[in-house]
Amino acid sequence: MRVSVSYNSIGAFLKRNFQMPDFTAYARQPVPIVVAQYLVRFFYIALLFISMLLFPDWWDTSFVTQSTIAPFWPTSWVPLVNPTLAVYAIRLLFIFGATAAAIFPENRLARIFAFLGLIEFVSLYMSFWKIDADFYPWVAVSFLLIFLPSLKEVDVNDVESKAKFLLALWASQTIIVLGYTMGAVGKIVHSIPAFWYGQAHSFSIDAAALHIADRLLTTNSTSVFGPMVIEYPLLGWPFFVGAIYLMFFAILTSFRLPLQRLVGIGLILYHIAAYLTMNIGFTANVLLIAILFLNSPFRDSRISWREILAQVPLLGWIMK
Amino acid sequence: MYIIALLIIYVVGGLATRALPAWSDKSIVPFYSWFFFVDVPEYVQQSALIIHEYDGEQLEGPILFQNALGIVDNPRSAKARELIQRLRKSLDDGDVETSRMLRKQLEDNFLPLCLGYRIATIAYNPIERWKHGTYEVLFEEEFNTSCE
Numbered sequence: 001m002r003v004s005v006s007y008n009s010i011g012a013f014l015k016r017n018f019q020m021p022d023f024t025a026y027a028r029q030p031v032p033i034v035v036a037q038y039l040v041r042f043f044y045i046a047l048l049f050i051s052m053l054l055f056p057d058w059w060d061t062s063f064v065t066q067s068t069i070a071p072f073w074p075t076s077w078v079p080l081v082n083p084t085l086a087v088y089a090i091r092l093l094f095i096f097g098a099t100a101a102a103i104f105p106e107n108r109l110a111r112i113f114a115f116l117g118l119i120e121f122v123s124l125y126m127s128f129w130k131i132d133a134d135f136y137p138w139v140a141v142s143f144l145l146i147f148l149p150s151l152k153e154v155d156v157n158d159v160e161s162k163a164k165f166l167l168a169l170w171a172s173q174t175i176i177v178l179g180y181t182m183g184a185v186g187k188i189v190h191s192i193p194a195f196w197y198g199q200a201h202s203f204s205i206d207a208a209a210l211h212i213a214d215r216l217l218t219t220n221s222t223s224v225f226g227p228m229v230i231e232y233p234l235l236g237w238p239f240f241v242g243a244i245y246l247m248f249f250a251i252l253t254s255f256r257l258p259l260q261r262l263v264g265i266g267l268i269l270y271h272i273a274a275y276l277t278m279n280i281g282f283t284a285n286v287l288l289i290a291i292l293f294l295n296s297p298f299r300d301s302r303i304s305w306r307e308i309l310a311q312v313p314l315l316g317w318i319m320k
Numbered sequence: 321m322y323i324i325a326l327l328i329i330y331v332v333g334g335l336a337t338r339a340l341p342a343w344s345d346k347s348i349v350p351f352y353s354w355f356f357f358v359d360v361p362e363y364v365q366q367s368a369l370i371i372h373e374y375d376g377e378q379l380e381g382p383i384l385f386q387n388a389l390g391i392v393d394n395p396r397s398a399k400a401r402e403l404i405q406r407l408r409k410s411l412d413d414g415d416v417e418t419s420r421m422l423r424k425q426l427e428d429n430f431l432p433l434c435l436g437y438r439i440a441t442i443a444y445n446p447i448e449r450w451k452h453g454t455y456e457v458l459f460e461e462e463f464n465t466s467c468e
Contacts, residue, residue: 074350122350130398133353140330140351147323171323175330179354182334186358200362206447207360213446214361220386220396230450 018255021170026298027162035297036169037105040145042291044101047114047142050284051091051098054125071127074119078127090124093117106150115142134284137179141172141288166297170254173292177250180267184248202244208236208277215278223279236277243270249313256311257298264293365443365458367408369400369426373436373464382438392430400430408439411461427465434467 026032071078078086094117100107101114119142122135148168149161191201200210210233212226229236246266253259267289271282310316330351337352369385371392372378385404386395394400403426410418431437440460449455 136350136353168323171327182354186355190358200360202360210361210446211357213450214364217446217449230447
């Protein structure tokens with residue numbers, strides 16, 4: 001009897017907190033699918049911008065041709081061919097793939113080329129310049145969007161295709177918040193043995209100050225507020241713990257859709273704080289969150305702020 | 321349903337990065353960086369390149385690579401930091417071939433001619449080092465770049 005009650009409780013908990021959205025219901029409404037299509041177009045427009053922004057004068061390929069560094073696996077073929085032509089090809093693939101997808105986002109082939117151009121360019125960039133995790137979500141989302149159904153000639157009553165389109169966009173949002181939640185899980189899990197052995201952990205008063213100091217020393221840089229937090233660690237503590245809370249529960253936005261905008265704002269502010277203290281930019285990630293979360297197709301303007309806050313973990317429980 | 325399957329595969333792949341060696345910072349380019357900053361750096365042991373001689377002249381005090389603007393062209397290069405870290409590990413492992421290869425990559429791409437340097441492990445508390453500049457050198461091996 002006790003085991004049966006536990007299983008029922010677990011099932012009820014999962015059903016209450018991790019229920020998949022009803023994409024068919026959203027597909028029957030006129031607004032979500034239109035917003036979703038615009039977001040996909042904005043994604044590829046932003047990708048086009050990025051393809052031109054990074055290293056605009058990157059036609060001097062000596063950093064590759066004179067390098068003996070082994071590139072990461074997606075570009076492991078570069079040293080096997082003419083490296084100069086390989087770099088040019090990757091850049092052109094990225095630029096024109098992104099252009100094609102920006103103009104024709106409904107075309108799957110264009111989306112495939114955009115993804116290939118992105119993954120090749122990102123790998124080249126990280127192989128010979130620096131590791132920049134900023135672009136990892138872009139690669140994942142670009143891959144997922146390949147699977148969008150075409151709506152170009154779809155019947156307005158084709159609810160199934162619209163639902164699939166919304167599902168693919170939801171999956172793109174989910175893959176972003178998943179990374180944050182797992183990051184928070186890692187911090188929490190690693191805090192347990194550290195706490196047990198009396199070492200500093202993610203909930204220590206000086207955790208933020210230690211992270212900031214180590215980062216600034218390693219990169220030989222400074223920041224606007226970093227030195228202040230290092231000097232007065234208590235200033236950073238509530239923001240650091242708050243960030244862990246925000247990131248830990250971020251995945252819930254995939255199942256509590258009214259939270260998407262609020263969490264999106266929170267994550268953007270988190271990255272701004274990281275930039276102003278640790279000098280870590282993550283600008284591409286901020287752009288991606290802004291595109292996919294600030295005006296999500298699942299947003300319901302009829303829901304009040306109070307109703308939204310009632311869905312915030314822990315806070316909603318306090319409000320009841 | 322294949323989109324859900326892709327998400328599940330993504331989760332499994334991300335969790336699998338926990339099995340990666342510690343020196344790899346638990347990331348897979350260009351997909352996963354879930355576990356950055358999970359440990360609070362209270363007592364840090366870090367690979368470092370310490371410059372003690374340049375152009376035939378002994379420096380007044382050893383300089384860390386990242387502080388050596390004017391001697392090296394790109395002291396804040398993340399790729400250089402990565403190579404230093406990997407070189408330190410290969411030296412610790414006694415992997416002569418990998419050490420030779422990494423030294424060549426480092427010297428060819430980031431170090432000037434006629435440089436005397438040490439690949440070291442330094443230890444510090446970040447806040448103390450920030451405030452007072454103090455760190456401890458645990459292990460080091462000395463090398464020189466060619467003068468030709």
